[in-house]
Amino acid sequence: MTSTASISTVPMNNGDSLDPQVFASVCAMASLASKAQQPLAKASTEAKNELLIGIAESLVEHAQEIESANELDVQDAFASGMDEGLIDRLRFNIERIASTAQGVRDVAAQPDPIGEVVRGNKMPNGMRLTQVRVPLGVVGMIYEARPNVTVDVASLALKSGNAVLLRGGHAAKRTNAATLKVIGAVIAEHGFDPALVATVDGFGRQGATAMMQARGYIDLLVPRGGAGLIKAVVQQSKVPVIETGSGNVHIYVDASGNLDEAVPIILNAKTQRISVCNSAEKLLVHRDVAERFLPVIAKALALADVVLRVDESTYDIVSGLNNGSGVDGLDMQHAVEEDWDTEYLALKMGVKVVDSMQEAIDHINAHSTGHTEAIIAEDYSAIEEFTSAVDSAVIMVNASTRFTDGGMFGLGAELGISTQKMHARGPMGLQELTTTKWIAYGTGQVRA
Template structure:
């Protein structure tokens, strides 16, 4: 990257830091008014956003991009209206900033409070979907953070138009334009510069496939909240309701295959395999799912594709699922601990003891008992919105709503106290 281009990225980060200082003390009313102005501006100027998006779509088609990705990239007036509606939903959410998490009066008379505060400057590195540009900006603004947006080059024109609209809107509402910025540059060099802007950027959140997330986690000197990769498991226990188990399995796998909370592996206790596996294979076939099975699963149907070692670690994001028969609950847990990405695991069982044991032993972001893996989602959890699903253990874990876009500080109030 040229020195001037690198300087442009760092200058963007510096301006974001100045804007973050302005945003931090703002009241909820001021932030909500800015978000409402932003939502109205997106609708009012949807024509210019759609026109810019059409250029991205045309270029993507010329490059041979698949229709599924084209659909994720495409914006219409209706989709922009829906995105604006999501912004208005954020307005209705509680403001986490200023919330007192704990407080007490110490024996020496000092008053101690732990209070939520914004993270500061949040960088978001993401792929394809231009709606993330708005989602990320809205959630960061509501939580008092300045945001640096680095979308993929495939949506560069769309993101440029969207950010221009949002910046104009927040300025009209009295906020600094640099509260929302698009990181300059379309090459990977600008991403590298953002990842090493330690001291200017407080945290990075990558949203996308495994390759993107691994690149950011391994190459960043800025703290990273790891999100998204989901090698999720459904375990069917020996004591189970077969019909319920089939429904949960099919919903977990086939409800929407291209998302991180879709199930990618089925594990079945051997004592229930004869009764359950044929039902599962038939239901998955009806749903258009190809099963990659171990030898035990292959024995039930010629339609089963032999599973390789790689299948157990694969996030398919397609109509495919790996399947194995296991001797016990503990063997299922051992398989999950060895291959899971730490996202979501489910047990289907009528045994409370088995459910408690599974929940205690599985070390993942979310553990479902007799429920689909598809419920791991900020909206489904009642958070109203999410910036992503964290699969790490520091700071935030699971669906990240507004509180997870804050840190804390301690406020200590005395009356002339000095330490002896």
């Protein structure tokens, strides 16, 4: 799985040794976070909601300061030659700050998962069992150039009774510092310890490495960023990891698909925001509709400045238009094998003609990162087969892949999109930041 221009946030098995003092400092921060988390875990839903509303209001109040810090980060990013898609993720202007603050309010409006009874029963000996949701404890987050994640993670952690340690990366250092200053002040104003939301950014890459080694201090680690970062954390971490995958996202247009409906869906999925993991990267078209549909979608994508990397069948159909002159303004090249595994995060799309839906399913399962796939179809049996056979976290039916998002799914915000199968899969919200404990109520029972 390949991603464009990923920021180097953690060592990539390069032999860097971890400074013992940095490790000790990060473990100490995690210990303080754990101590601060204990009263939060017992706090009422009302108290947590008031804290979140206070954070949302303060973010809006200090939006100009945060935007000014972000402008300096963006200037440095331009000067360093950062990829356009990553710069788009890095931007945190007043409009985006307001949207993120609304996300905090949405998290406050969510049901509190803590204390929820998952299941229970009465044993034959009269003991009463209940399994209830409880916080995870101290959550670590390693991410790249995404200032909104700082706020999203903090709000989800606080509402679910967790503390969080953050490594937000060098590219967003000023933005994250300004944002965390606001959040920390509100936490203190509400009578909680600001150690609940802390950053290891001051330790640079060593801070990220220390987090990965801090087993017993950090309960869960979540990487969020490019494929390189995620792979490094998964491979190197001693702390349990939830893998949030990159998005080599596919759209399959079935022979039964509504082709008029397919065009705006594909355009939205590819171009609405190119730098995010739920944007579409690959288009598979059934051969029965390829000659009718490919010229239409190729023209639409050309108008949107999308570059195509295509198989032979697609190339022959599209290049044969207009007496061999092809589509005006379209940059189309033959795909190489690497294209089918690449998350472009750019105005670029791989296109392939398939002979059957089974071929589409096989191709997706072979090349997908397990994030999101979509089918455009009217045949109910085709839809059922696709949704049951494709092994990804989210399947969209006749809708844009851009809807794979915690906010869109009604979770208020998201920690990330999990592409693994244990504990959490898909958009992670409040429930995914909890574990459970069993409580057994007895009246003096002993085991024979």
